[in-house]
Amino acid sequence: MDFSFTKKEERFRLELRNWLEENLPTSWPKEEEAYISFLKNWQRTLAEGGWAGITWPEKYGGRNATLMQEIIYHQEMVRADAPPSINYVGIHMVGPTLMQIGTEEQKERFIKKLLTGEEIWCQGYSEPNAGSDLSAIKTSALKDGDRWLINGQKVWTSYGHIADRCFLLARTSQVPGKKHKGITVFLLDMNQPGVEVRPIVQLDGRQEFNEVYLTDAVCSDADIVGEVDKGWQVMISLMLHERAGIGAEVFTLEKQFNNLVAMTKEYKVDGKSLIEDANIRQKMADLYARSRGAILNYYRNLTNTLKNGQPGPESSIDKLLVSELTKEMLEFAVSIQGPHGILWKEDAPINSRWQEKYLYSYGTTIGGGTSEIQRNTIGERVLGLPKDLRA
Amino acid sequence: MMDFSLNEEQEMFRNYVRKCLNEAGQTMVAREFTCGNTSEFIKLQKKLAELGCTGITISEEYGGLGLGALDLVPVLEEFGRAVLPGAYLETMAFVVPLLEKYGTREQKETYLPEIAAGTRSFSIAWVEPNKSYDPDVIECQAVTKGSSLVINGVKTLVPDGNQVESLLLIVRTDEGGNGDGLSLVLIDVNEVTDMKTLSSMDETRNVTEITLENVEVPMARVIGEVNQGWNVLKEGLLYLHAATSSMLVGSMDHIVEMSSEYAKIREQFGQPIGRFQAIKHRIVDMKLDLETARSLSHYANWALDTNQQDKEAAIYSARTFATEANIRLASHNIQNHGGIGFTMEMDCHLFLKRARFYENYMGSISQFREDVSKGLGWSYEKPRFQLTSK
Numbered sequence: 001m002d003f004s005f006t007k008k009e010e011r012f013r014l015e016l017r018n019w020l021e022e023n024l025p026t027s028w029p030k031e032e033e034a035y036i037s038f039l040k041n042w043q044r045t046l047a048e049g050g051w052a053g054i055t056w057p058e059k060y061g062g063r064n065a066t067l068m069q070e071i072i073y074h075q076e077m078v079r080a081d082a083p084p085s086i087n088y089v090g091i092h093m094v095g096p097t098l099m100q101i102g103t104e105e106q107k108e109r110f111i112k113k114l115l116t117g118e119e120i121w122c123q124g125y126s127e128p129n130a131g132s133d134l135s136a137i138k139t140s141a142l143k144d145g146d147r148w149l150i151n152g153q154k155v156w157t158s159y160g161h162i163a164d165r166c167f168l169l170a171r172t173s174q175v176p177g178k179k180h181k182g183i184t185v186f187l188l189d190m191n192q193p194g195v196e197v198r199p200i201v202q203l204d205g206r207q208e209f210n211e212v213y214l215t216d217a218v219c220s221d222a223d224i225v226g227e228v229d230k231g232w233q234v235m236i237s238l239m240l241h242e243r244a245g246i247g248a249e250v251f252t253l254e255k256q257f258n259n260l261v262a263m264t265k266e267y268k269v270d271g272k273s274l275i276e277d278a279n280i281r282q283k284m285a286d287l288y289a290r291s292r293g294a295i296l297n298y299y300r301n302l303t304n305t306l307k308n309g310q311p312g313p314e315s316s317i318d319k320l321l322v323s324e325l326t327k328e329m330l331e332f333a334v335s336i337q338g339p340h341g342i343l344w345k346e347d348a349p350i351n352s353r354w355q356e357k358y359l360y361s362y363g364t365t366i367g368g369g370t371s372e373i374q375r376n377t378i379g380e381r382v383l384g385l386p387k388d389l390r391a
Numbered sequence: 392m393m394d395f396s397l398n399e400e401q402e403m404f405r406n407y408v409r410k411c412l413n414e415a416g417q418t419m420v421a422r423e424f425t426c427g428n429t430s431e432f433i434k435l436q437k438k439l440a441e442l443g444c445t446g447i448t449i450s451e452e453y454g455g456l457g458l459g460a461l462d463l464v465p466v467l468e469e470f471g472r473a474v475l476p477g478a479y480l481e482t483m484a485f486v487v488p489l490l491e492k493y494g495t496r497e498q499k500e501t502y503l504p505e506i507a508a509g510t511r512s513f514s515i516a517w518v519e520p521n522k523s524y525d526p527d528v529i530e531c532q533a534v535t536k537g538s539s540l541v542i543n544g545v546k547t548l549v550p551d552g553n554q555v556e557s558l559l560l561i562v563r564t565d566e567g568g569n570g571d572g573l574s575l576v577l578i579d580v581n582e583v584t585d586m587k588t589l590s591s592m593d594e595t596r597n598v599t600e601i602t603l604e605n606v607e608v609p610m611a612r613v614i615g616e617v618n619q620g621w622n623v624l625k626e627g628l629l630y631l632h633a634a635t636s637s638m639l640v641g642s643m644d645h646i647v648e649m650s651s652e653y654a655k656i657r658e659q660f661g662q663p664i665g666r667f668q669a670i671k672h673r674i675v676d677m678k679l680d681l682e683t684a685r686s687l688s689h690y691a692n693w694a695l696d697t698n699q700q701d702k703e704a705a706i707y708s709a710r711t712f713a714t715e716a717n718i719r720l721a722s723h724n725i726q727n728h729g730g731i732g733f734t735m736e737m738d739c740h741l742f743l744k745r746a747r748f749y750e751n752y753m754g755s756i757s758q759f760r761e762d763v764s765k766g767l768g769w770s771y772e773k774p775r776f777q778l779t780s781k
């Protein structure tokens with residue numbers, strides 16, 4: 001058993017830390033439009049510094065980083081409170097998928113631009129009647145001469161309002177009784193007349209996801225990833241890339257817990273720190289145990305991945321545990337602020353981030369596969385329990 | 392280099408132990424034990440000693456393997472899986488580390504080789520009737536007489552007092568307050584004036600009460616310094632609770648296996664019950680608890696062996712989480728089995744009762760949480776143990 005990092009890994013950490021010290025933006029704009037260009041700038045700075053897509057081969061602008069270096073990368077980004085990646089979909093999902101199964105032309109056209117943030121990507125999976133059951137999508141793509149015409153509606157499309165491209169699932173043929181068949185992945189240009197984006201406001205007041213209406217939107221053969229009608233396999237391989245991103249959430253959980261400890265020491269009610277209250281302290285000890293448990297589980301799964309060369313279905317355990325625990329922890333963080341905890345924004349008793357993060361956390365047990373779907377996956381793929389009946 | 396897993400030798404040792412326990416009939420040994428038939432257990436104990444289980448943490452010069460807390464983990468997990476009776480935990484994860492660290496040469500020579508050979512085991516005599524674990528309420532007294540100690544008092548909730556050869560006894564040797572004035576004494580069970588077995592929910596472990604009337608033992612039986620026993624005991628508790636967590640993980644491992652296997656074969660409404668999400672998702676949540684407890688306990692034992700700064704927080708985190716999770720899992724397991732789960736016939740009840748045995752064993756959840764908070768430096772509470780009027 002060993003929790004240490006090799007000398008080489010520590011050098012990597014130091015190099016990144018030094019780079020962050022020099023390049024981390026000091027002030028974050030509040031206003032929406034300014035914030036977006038701020039995030040785009042940050043993406044470009046990362047790419048120019050060689051700190052985006054680090055696991056990619058050098059010829060695509062990466063640095064061939066190992067899995068452990070990727071872990072360190074997440075640790076350091078969280079530690080430094082670095083701005084979020086605005087091209088998360090592009091870098092963590094589309095890029096790796098194209099490198100794996102894209103054509104040379106697609107790699108040429110897209111990879112560099114997504115790394116630098118010149119082109120922002122979104123993920124067009126969910127539809128009004130296809131959420132957990134993604135195979136029920138109805139958006140259709142029909143061949144019309146040498147182009148494809150796409151019609152339908154997508155929903156909950158994160159970054160859709162700022163995206164230049166969409167990794168889109170559409171139905172190209174009907175195979176009765178086999179909903180997974182006949183789906184194709186398209187790389188859709190969002191900047192065209194057939195694409196209309198309508199923002200949706202989230203419960204935390206922010207606007208990050210959208211409805212996307214497609215009316216004779218156009219794609220060409222060159223925009224298809226993999227083979228026509230075989231998009232389901234492409235999607236599955238992309239999902240594995242998405243899972244690798246859980247590391248960032250694990251370290252964020254750790255950081256938020258530490259922030260919570262600091263808060264319970266500093267915040268005083270009637271002259272007494274919250275941590276002096278035995279009930280709060282007991283619950284904090286419980287949350288400590290469980291967050292440590294989640295982090296250690298992650299390290300144990302990581303060890304397996306390092307040994308086997310690829311992640312197993314256990315990564316669903318990490319996603320489920322970390323998202324549910326984060327939600328519970330933030331709920332507690334707001335709850336212990338007492339009656340004043342209902343206030344937020346400029347009137348927040350401590351810092352509105354607690355209230356905002358708390359509300360935001362409700363999305364984490366829905367997006368990327370709901371907790372119930374994760375439980376199905378774990379039950380069926382880890383424990384071998386009988387599969388749900390699926391129509 | 393990052394490697395959070397047990398090593399090959401540790402896993403190999405686990406396999407030997409599991410094979411040995413399987414051959415003995417797994418939980419059958421505990422079942423027989425609860426019916427008063429201890430012969431199977433005694434046979435098994437011999438085999439386990441031959442395998443080397445009783446020498447793991449004992450240094451090589453006294454006939455052991457000279458290994459650490461982490462090496463004990465797979466064995467404890469396997470014992471927990473089988474709800475094995477006996478005082479292995481108290482012997483290997485409490486008395487042995489204390490003897491190794493605080494024992495005199497003579498004490499080590501007397502006890503360690505016999506423990507390694509499996510011919511001597513120890514239990515702990517701490518709590519007194521109707522009292523808590525608070526050191527300052529201890530009344531059982533030892534007074535000096537020449538080069539001897541004369542002990543008087545009653546100790547209760549002594550685990551498996553009737554299964555062991557020796558006891559580690561905590562006695563008052565001076566006026567106290569905040570744990571002062573206590574000493575630890577090694578006594579043999581046959582020196583005890585009287586012993587009775589109490590009725591306990593968990594019949595896989597016997598709970599006994601001992602009476603000591605003018606029991607005279609040589610001063611050389613004191614382990615650690617006289618009047619400093621509480622600090623020594625607290626150090627031993629780190630080993631004990633780290634190990635207890637592993638034992639609990641073993642039980643949970645078996646519980647999750649029972650529930651998932653049953654959910655695959657039991658059919659209702661024309662389908663296996665594991666297809667119903669009320670069952671499936673509950674078992675998944677049980678699995679999450681199991682793996683979290685396993686991670687926490689592996690880390691805790693590693694932190695203990697390598698003397699990490701966070702060892703106290705790590706150990707008591709593992710202990711609180713594993714304890715509560717074990718009760719939760721044992722309860723769910725009964726529900727998942729329906730009517731058959733409510734019978735003596737199925738193993739479900741063994742695990743529930745065992746879970747309760749360890750709940751308040753050598754401490755309480757709320758106290759362990761205070762230990763976590765103290766370990767992390769965020770404790771603000773008044774001194775934990777207040778003087779009670781005598």
Ligand SMILES: Cc1cc2nc3c(=O)[nH]c(=O)nc-3n(C[C@H](O)[C@H](O)[C@H](O)COP(=O)(O)OP(=O)(O)OC[C@H]3O[C@@H](n4cnc5c(N)ncnc54)[C@H](O)[C@@H]3O)c2cc1C
Nearest residue numbers: 123124125126131132156157158363366367368369370372
């Ligand atoms: C913050 C956020 C960002 C998102 N970003 C994107 C994005 O960029 N692109 C995109 O395509 N989608 C995105 N989504 C959509 C997300 O993937 C879906 O919301 C999710 O898959 C659930 O689908 P649904 O909303 O249709 O809910 P439903 O599938 O209708 O689920 C409703 C409830 O039923 C439960 N349920 C459904 N099926 C089962 C079952 N088999 N067993 C048990 N319970 C079940 C669910 O768990 C849930 O509790 C995002 C969602 C959120 C919250």
